Amino acid sequence: MSSVRLLVGTRKGAFVITSDGARRDWAIDGPHFAGWEVYHLKGSPADADRIYASQTSSWSGQVVQRSDNGGTAWETVGNDFAYAGETGTHQWYDGTPHPWEFARVWHFEPSLDDPDTVYAGVEDAALFRSTDGGATWSEMPGLRTHSTGSSWQPGAGGMCLHSIVLDRSDPNRMFVAISAAGAFRSDDAGDTWKPVNRGLSSQFMPDPEAEVGHCVHHITQHPSRPDTLFMQKHWDVMRSDDAGDSWREVSGNLPSDFGFPIAVHAHEPETVYVVPIESDSVHCPPEGKLRVYRSRTGGDEWEPLTAGLPQADCYVNVLRDTMDVDQLDPCGIYFGTTGGQVYGSADGGDTWSAVASHLPAVLSVEAQLLP
Amino acid sequence: MTAVRVALPTHLRSLAGLQRSEVELTVDGPVTQRSIIDALEASYPALAGTVRDRATDRRRPFVRFFACRQDVSHEPPDALLPDPVATGDEPFVVLGAIAGG
Numbered sequence: 001m002s003s004v005r006l007l008v009g010t011r012k013g014a015f016v017i018t019s020d021g022a023r024r025d026w027a028i029d030g031p032h033f034a035g036w037e038v039y040h041l042k043g044s045p046a047d048a049d050r051i052y053a054s055q056t057s058s059w060s061g062q063v064v065q066r067s068d069n070g071g072t073a074w075e076t077v078g079n080d081f082a083y084a085g086e087t088g089t090h091q092w093y094d095g096t097p098h099p100w101e102f103a104r105v106w107h108f109e110p111s112l113d114d115p116d117t118v119y120a121g122v123e124d125a126a127l128f129r130s131t132d133g134g135a136t137w138s139e140m141p142g143l144r145t146h147s148t149g150s151s152w153q154p155g156a157g158g159m160c161l162h163s164i165v166l167d168r169s170d171p172n173r174m175f176v177a178i179s180a181a182g183a184f185r186s187d188d189a190g191d192t193w194k195p196v197n198r199g200l201s202s203q204f205m206p207d208p209e210a211e212v213g214h215c216v217h218h219i220t221q222h223p224s225r226p227d228t229l230f231m232q233k234h235w236d237v238m239r240s241d242d243a244g245d246s247w248r249e250v251s252g253n254l255p256s257d258f259g260f261p262i263a264v265h266a267h268e269p270e271t272v273y274v275v276p277i278e279s280d281s282v283h284c285p286p287e288g289k290l291r292v293y294r295s296r297t298g299g300d301e302w303e304p305l306t307a308g309l310p311q312a313d314c315y316v317n318v319l320r321d322t323m324d325v326d327q328l329d330p331c332g333i334y335f336g337t338t339g340g341q342v343y344g345s346a347d348g349g350d351t352w353s354a355v356a357s358h359l360p361a362v363l364s365v366e367a368q369l370l371p
Numbered sequence: 372m373t374a375v376r377v378a379l380p381t382h383l384r385s386l387a388g389l390q391r392s393e394v395e396l397t398v399d400g401p402v403t404q405r406s407i408i409d410a411l412e413a414s415y416p417a418l419a420g421t422v423r424d425r426a427t428d429r430r431r432p433f434v435r436f437f438a439c440r441q442d443v444s445h446e447p448p449d450a451l452l453p454d455p456v457a458t459g460d461e462p463f464v465v466l467g468a469i470a471g472g
Contacts, residue, residue: 060382061425079420080425082426
């Protein structure tokens with residue numbers, strides 16, 4: 001019988017949470033790296049037991065951990081993220097030039113077919129790659145040195161590259177998203193990049209429809225529909241059907257179109273999940289009700305999913321990298337909160353239960369299906 | 372070659388897999404902040420970049436260095452440390468800034 005493993009990064013360590021395919025009873029192992037922020041963990045699609053973890057701290061900087069046995073044992077690997085060449089400047093919050101400075105890894109995206117190859121999205125925004133299991137890292141400078149780079153600026157969380165999508169249909173095509181610069185696509189395996197933000201509108205910018213400067217919170221793609229992307233922007237839920245060349249808003253009847261994560265059902269490419277948050281200044285569920293919203297029509301029409309979720313006095317946030325799905329049928333879906341809960345649904349979102357209730361604030365959740 | 376003692380905060384001891392609060396290091400040449408951190412990172416690669424920034428070699432902002440009950444954080448990295456540190460009678464203390472709430 002298959003089993004599911006959740007890799008959970010929190011403000012105070014990492015947790016590895018497992019269940020059999022029924023997904024009713026969960027065993028929590030951790031904390032690993034207790035006391036450190038773990039921004040993200042992710043397993044290799046080519047070897048589920050190869051996991052990369054971003055361990056970070058304002059005191060002690062970036063540490064990269066690697067496990068070769070599914071998260072039981074870990075070893076530190078390389079943490080030298082040196083930008084290539086002259087770094088130049090980006091915009092600071094007040095619009096003044098600010099030098100590029102490495103702060104932390106926000107997201108690891110292991111290669112689809114090689115466990116030793118992994119991409120790292122970092123703050124200040126740049127893309128790095130390792131081809132030796134994380135021992136050494138090289139920047140892919142075509143992104144940061146894009147002609148618009150000097151006009152990128154940080155969002156409230158820092159100027160982070162937080163989303164990396166590797167296209168299963170075309171090994172040369174990949175997407176990234178940066179707060180607050182926008183979405184970018186490469187058609188040559190990461191050598192060169194183009195902004196793909198047409199159709200986005202952001203009222204905090206002097207030109208709301210500018211080519212870059214948008215605070216994209218997360219992007220995702222269903223493997224069977226490589227040209228279709230879904231985006232949760234600072235405000236607005238967006239959809240593209242031409243690989244990012246153009247976007248249209250699909251927020252529809254959501255109670256708020258502000259939010260952070262967005263996920264697609266494992267087997268239904270038009271079924272999409274978001275967690276509405278009240279506003280950019282109030283990072284809490286509207287009305288104190290924690291609701292996942294599901295669209296079965298690829299957006300525009302949304303239904304609240306509430307069974308098993310707190311529907312009163314709930315004021316947690318749900319961060320951008322904290323929602324994922326498993327590949328079982330019915331599809332499992334999971335998300336974590338800043339209140340330390342991890343919720344799971346084994347029926348595509350119809351009903352929910354707490355996988356974990358009292359963890360530190362959750363920064364990331366990744367689901368792995370194990371044979 | 373000089374044997375020096377370095378006291379590390381708990382989270383760095385854990386990262387390096389150390390059971391004790393101090394490590395002994397052998398330093399080549401003058402005993403300075405830089406030569407001690409060089410020796411520390413060489414002996415414990417997991418600590419590379421955790422005390423000083425990888426790109427700039429500067430002490431991390433929330434890290435402090437004490438020697439002989441003095442805060443030497445703002446001394447130049449190549450300044451000689453006090454003799455008791457150089458002789459191993461006193462530890463070179465690496466400390467994280469206090470954070471509470």
